[in-house]
Amino acid sequence: xxxxxxxxxxxxxxxxxxxxxxxxxxxxxxxxxxxxxxxxxxxxxxxxxxxxxxxxxxxxxxxxxxxxxxxxxxxxxxxxxxxxxxxxxxxxxxxxxxxxxxxxxxxxxxxxxxxxxxxxxxxxxxxxxxxxxxxxxxxxxxxxxxxxxxxxxxxxxxxxxxxxxxxxxxxxxxxxxxxxxxxxxxxxxxxxxxxxxxxxxxxxxxxxx
Amino acid sequence: xxxxxxxxxxxxxxxxxxxxxxxxxxxxxxxxxxxxxxxxxxxxxxxxxxxxxxxxxxxxxxxxxxxxxxxxxxxxxxxxxxxxxxxxxxxxxxxxxxxxxxxxxxxxxxxxxxxxxxxxxxxxxxxxxxxxxxxxxxxxxxxxxxxxxxxxxxxxxxxxxxxxxxxxxxxxxxxxxxxxxxxxxxxxxxxxxxxxxxxxxxxxxx
Numbered sequence: 001x002x003x004x005x006x007x008x009x010x011x012x013x014x015x016x017x018x019x020x021x022x023x024x025x026x027x028x029x030x031x032x033x034x035x036x037x038x039x040x041x042x043x044x045x046x047x048x049x050x051x052x053x054x055x056x057x058x059x060x061x062x063x064x065x066x067x068x069x070x071x072x073x074x075x076x077x078x079x080x081x082x083x084x085x086x087x088x089x090x091x092x093x094x095x096x097x098x099x100x101x102x103x104x105x106x107x108x109x110x111x112x113x114x115x116x117x118x119x120x121x122x123x124x125x126x127x128x129x130x131x132x133x134x135x136x137x138x139x140x141x142x143x144x145x146x147x148x149x150x151x152x153x154x155x156x157x158x159x160x161x162x163x164x165x166x167x168x169x170x171x172x173x174x175x176x177x178x179x180x181x182x183x184x185x186x187x188x189x190x191x192x193x194x195x196x197x198x199x200x201x202x203x204x205x206x207x208x209x
Numbered sequence: 210x211x212x213x214x215x216x217x218x219x220x221x222x223x224x225x226x227x228x229x230x231x232x233x234x235x236x237x238x239x240x241x242x243x244x245x246x247x248x249x250x251x252x253x254x255x256x257x258x259x260x261x262x263x264x265x266x267x268x269x270x271x272x273x274x275x276x277x278x279x280x281x282x283x284x285x286x287x288x289x290x291x292x293x294x295x296x297x298x299x300x301x302x303x304x305x306x307x308x309x310x311x312x313x314x315x316x317x318x319x320x321x322x323x324x325x326x327x328x329x330x331x332x333x334x335x336x337x338x339x340x341x342x343x344x345x346x347x348x349x350x351x352x353x354x355x356x357x358x359x360x361x362x363x364x365x366x367x368x369x370x371x372x373x374x375x376x377x378x379x380x381x382x383x384x385x386x387x388x389x390x391x392x393x394x395x396x397x398x399x400x401x402x403x404x405x406x407x408x409x410x411x412x413x414x415x
Contacts, residue, residue, distance in 0.1 A: 093347050093375070093378075095372065095378075096376055096379070096380050097380050100380075125363065126362050126363060127355050127360070127361075127362065128345075128355070128364075135368070135372050180376055183373070184373040185373050185376065189367070189369030189373070190369070192372050193367055193368050193369050
């Protein structure tokens with residue numbers, strides 16, 4: 001348990017987990033109970049910035065209904081939230097705010113990047129937009145779409161629930177905080193550049209670097 | 210179909226003569242080109258003259274054309290609310306000379322933020338503006354002026370550097386006394402923020 005920093009200690013997939021508790025039948029039952037409780041009562045922190053926020057509201061409303069997944073209690077205070085849903089494009093000016101909200105959420109916390117803008121920057125590949133919030137915070141589930149259909153967002157939430165069900169108390173590093181490193185970045189700079197590389201149509205539509 | 214010429218053009222030419230270099234009618238809008246040094250006088254006259262009364266400043270913006278030899282243009286879009294009339298006033302700024310023009314905040318208070326946006330995006334300074342600083346980009350943005358044609362689409366710095374500078378910003382440092390104009394809120398802000406406001410501190414990179 002503790003702080004690990006991807007910007008300085010990023011080593012890709014490791015495979016080994018450190019555990020202070022030897023897994024046994026009791027821990028698997030505890031795991032099941034904890035994970036079932038957590039996944040079915042996720043309180044979202046709706047970080048809605050743009051159009052995806054409207055679609056998120058539609059998903060929460062009566063026709064599609066997030067209440068059946070235990071998510072009807074939106075928590076606009078990050079201190080009481082479990083899952084950070086970034087719905088909408090994020091300009092660089094908003095980046096420190098987003099990071100601060102994420103840091104204010106206590107563990108256990110997960111992040112859903114809703115929509116193409118939050119996942120990769122979408123069509124806004126320019127001087128002012130963050131090219132995917134995974135350059136700022138660790139993301140668990142990406143939901144593609146512009147905006148994603150409510151069914152798409154619900155699929156992403158169900159994926160997150162399955163991910164949570166697969167977690168284990170024996171995994172000590174699972175709930176580590178990954179703060180911004182002293183260098184000022186969450187990820188190493190070459191990784192940020194790699195994630196922000198233009199792709200798809202953006203590659204042909206550039207008149208400059 | 211002949212587009213109607215705004216009735217303000219003739220009185221303008223009579224009052225200012227050579228300062229009005231030319232006028233154009235485009236898509237139903239009348240555009241008047243004036244010389245940069247007389248622009249403020251022209252706009253003041255347009256606002257106050259009895260037959261003109263362009264009391265609403267719809268927009269202040271700027272244009273840089275793809276042809277690099279054409280000068281930058283500053284555009285004032287005016288409207289007379291009583292007469293329901295529009296007029297567009299433009300002045301040309303040579304790129305080789307100083308990109309400066311007189312501010313119209315003394316005529317229309319709304320020009321405050323509009324001119325800040327033009328400064329932020331084009332680098333055109335407005336002499337006499339009470340608080341000329343960036344408005345869309347953060348105050349310490351160092352890459353330049355984004356809507357200029359020589360500004361690359363994705364900015365000058367690498368994505369990593371942009372992210373680093375963005376994360377280093379302090380969002381709470383960006384309030385000015387003018388923006389915190391809600392008097393009640395002034396008493397509720399924390400003491401150190403009140404101090405910062407009193408010192409006139411602007412945003413800074415930590």
